[in-house]
Amino acid sequence: xxxxxxxxxxxxxxxxxxxxISYEGKWGLLLVSPYLIQFIMFxxxxxxxxxxxxFSQYDMLNAPQWIGLExxxxxxxxxxxxxxxxxxxxxxxxxxxxxxxxxxLLAVALNQKIKALKLYRMAHFIPVISSWTVxxxxxxxxxxxxxxxxxxxxxxxELEPQKWLNDEQQVIPLxxxxxxxxxxxxxxxxxxSGLQNVPNELYEAAEMDGASSIKKFKSITLPSISPTTFLxxxxxxxxxxQAFEQIxxxxxxxxxxxxxxxxxxxxxVLMLYxxxxxxxxxxxxxxxxxxxxxxIILFILTLLQLWGQKRWVxxx
Numbered sequence: 284x285x286x287x288x289x290x291x292x293x294x295x296x297x298x299x300x301x302x303x304i305s306y307e308g309k310w311g312l313l314l315v316s317p318y319l320i321q322f323i324m325f326x327x328x329x330x331x332x333x334x335x336x337x338f339s340q341y342d343m344l345n346a347p348q349w350i351g352l353e354x355x356x357x358x359x360x361x362x363x364x365x366x367x368x369x370x371x372x373x374x375x376x377x378x379x380x381x382x383x384x385x386x387x388l389l390a391v392a393l394n395q396k397i398k399a400l401k402l403y404r405m406a407h408f409i410p411v412i413s414s415w416t417v418x419x420x421x422x423x424x425x426x427x428x429x430x431x432x433x434x435x436x437x438x439x440x441e442l443e444p445q446k447w448l449n450d451e452q453q454v455i456p457l458x459x460x461x462x463x464x465x466x467x468x469x470x471x472x473x474x475x476s477g478l479q480n481v482p483n484e485l486y487e488a489a490e491m492d493g494a495s496s497i498k499k500f501k502s503i504t505l506p507s508i509s510p511t512t513f514l515x516x517x518x519x520x521x522x523x524x525q526a527f528e529q530i531x532x533x534x535x536x537x538x539x540x541x542x543x544x545x546x547x548x549x550x551x552v553l554m555l556y557x558x559x560x561x562x563x564x565x566x567x568x569x570x571x572x573x574x575x576x577x578x579i580i581l582f583i584l585t586l587l588q589l590w591g592q593k594r595w596v597x598x599x
Contacts, residue, residue, distance in 0.1 A: 477511030
């Protein structure tokens with residue numbers, strides 16, 4: 284029997300069968316070819332083109348001219364680049380932990396057996412599917428310095444009215460507040476799926492040992508959902524470094540591009556700086572250099588997060 288098995292394992296595949304496998308492979312390649320063509324046209328080709336443009340002087344009207352590292356030298360000597368980089372980091376430092384913490388609290392609250400649970404979950408998800416233009420009207424009704432509800436409330440309390448989005452110190456925290464409110468429903472759904480995967484046997488064993496609710500949350504819930512928290516942190520970090528639409532709309536870019544990122548460039552983030560240079564001033568080569576620096580920063584941050592997760596993320 285063993286001899287027969289060895290003979291069958293070393294049997295050479297007939298030429299007809301090998302041809303049949305190759306035929307199936309060709310059909311598989313043919314079936315995925317629309318996706319491959321789309322991927323090459325809209326991902327790979329623009330990626331290579333942007334890398335070439337980053338070493339060129341290009342205004343979209345004339346052919347690009349190779350200038351070597353001049354765009355990168357200009358970028359590292361430009362104070363506005365460092366200001367936009369700091370604004371992006373400031374936005375991320377406030378946004379990532381605030382959204383993760385508040386979404387976790389909300390998910391824990393909505394993971395209980397309460398009445399109208401689906402209605403509560405849907406209510407918190409509505410801002411996620413709303414456009415930033417709609418959100419801007421809501422924000423304007425609340426935080427407009429002249430007729431907003433927030434200043435009316437402060438005046439009733441005999442406090443000084445604020446400039447809100449027109450104040451250099453308040454603009455980033457207010458943008459973070461609105462971004463957290465709009466995105467918290469999406470992160471809450473991710474946390475809910477993580478919470479529902481925690482085995483009930485762990486909670487039952489802890490209850491038999493007399494563990495309190497806080498002890499169960501610290502010792503069972505948090506370690507069990509640490510992979511979910513890691514996913515949330517990575518997604519939120521990428522989101523903050525790609526933030527554009529919210530800041531463009533809320534700082535008046537839709538009406539006047541020179542106003543976007545204001546006041547006095549206090550909310551100018553990297554993506555908005557890239558857009559302004561590329562599509563307003565037609566410095567497409569310089570904008571491509573910004574895009575590649577942004578990619579390198581995100582790549583390094585993601586590597587650091589992957590390295591750091593070994594210390595606190597627990598996989599079953």
